Amino acid sequence: MQSDFEQVRPPDVLVVKNVVKRYGGLAAVDDVSFTLSKGEILGLIGPNGAGKTTMFDLVAGSARPTAGKIYVGGLDVSGEPAHTRIGRGLGRTFQIPRPFPELSLLDNVLLARQRQRGESVVANFLAARRVAAEEKQAMERARELLDFLLLSHLTNEPARVLSGGQRKLLELARVMMAEPEIVLLDEPAAGVNASLLEVIIDRIQEINARGITFLLIEHNIDMVSRLCHRVLVMASGQLLCEGRPEQVARDPRVIEAYLGGAA
Ligand SMILES: Nc1ncnc2c1ncn2[C@@H]1O[C@H](COP(=O)(O)OP(=O)(O)O)[C@@H](O)[C@H]1O
Numbered sequence: 102m103q104s105d106f107e108q109v110r111p112p113d114v115l116v117v118k119n120v121v122k123r124y125g126g127l128a129a130v131d132d133v134s135f136t137l138s139k140g141e142i143l144g145l146i147g148p149n150g151a152g153k154t155t156m157f158d159l160v161a162g163s164a165r166p167t168a169g170k171i172y173v174g175g176l177d178v179s180g181e182p183a184h185t186r187i188g189r190g191l192g193r194t195f196q197i198p199r200p201f202p203e204l205s206l207l208d209n210v211l212l213a214r215q216r217q218r219g220e221s222v223v224a225n226f227l228a229a230r231r232v233a234a235e236e237k238q239a240m241e242r243a244r245e246l247l248d249f250l251l252l253s254h255l256t257n258e259p260a261r262v263l264s265g266g267q268r269k270l271l272e273l274a275r276v277m278m279a280e281p282e283i284v285l286l287d288e289p290a291a292g293v294n295a296s297l298l299e300v301i302i303d304r305i306q307e308i309n310a311r312g313i314t315f316l317l318i319e320h321n322i323d324m325v326s327r328l329c330h331r332v333l334v335m336a337s338g339q340l341l342c343e344g345r346p347e348q349v350a351r352d353p354r355v356i357e358a359y360l361g362g363a364a
């Protein structure tokens with residue numbers, strides 16, 4: 102029986118179809134298929150080495166699939182490089198954030214901007230005026246994002262002064278600066294203290310409430326349960342199961358995969 106929710110399901114913004122990624126003899130991702138609906142927060146969990154980050158690399162375009170297809174907004178992007186996919190509204194953060202350590206937070210966020218027309222435009226007076234207006238807008242947006250992520254007191258500090266948790270917040274500001282529609286978050290809670298964790302959860306919910314779709318890799322099961330509408334579980338490159346957070350948390354196959362992975 103189909104539920105009402107399924108009948109009025111929002112469109113798929115991301116479709117991953119039979120994707121394989123081989124590194125030598127190892128299938129890091131082994132025939133994985135899933136879809137992501139507009140507005141959803143989808144969790145991707147699994148023990149270390151399961152293939153989660155590789156899956157992100159494939160979706161974001163920093164790695165190409167050995168086989169299979171990836172569609173963004175119905176368009177086959179499998180062969181496109183990462184920067185083209187950013188232009189299609191796909192943003193990602195990294196498991197280990199690497200901000201430019203000597204640049205200010207403001208500059209770090211500004212550099213993540215898309216459509217930097219100022220650099221290619223013919224320098225006539227009107228264009229110069231428009232570029233100046235765009236620069237001002239970008240500056241305002243970057244400051245708003247730093248404020249939104251509780252970093253405004255550090256706007257002009259170099260990124261190297263940030264704690265691990267603050268780096269994760271800066272990553273969020275940077276990814277939002279590119280105005281994405283889909284955001285891939287790789288372990289946003291790793292190394293983050295309890296109070297900053299609450300900030301990160303709250304901010305993800307608030308961004309999601311504005312219509313942004315998330316795919317979230319996370320080991321913090323409390324965070325996954327609170328944020329995710331649905332969870333995918335990977336193990337040894339394959340999709341083990343999917344379901345609501347409380348469903349997968351008590352699935353014997355999932356428990357087994359984690360115990361095996363911890364050995
Ligand atoms: N660039 C690479 N070259 C070779 N092997 C890789 C590469 N990236 C990942 N792997 C391997 O693929 C498997 C999955 O890794 P990864 O996707 O990082 O897992 P997870 O993020 O779930 O911990 C691991 O065995 C890892 O060593």
Ligand SMILES: [Mg+2]
Nearest residue numbers: 153154155196
């Ligand atoms: Mg990983």
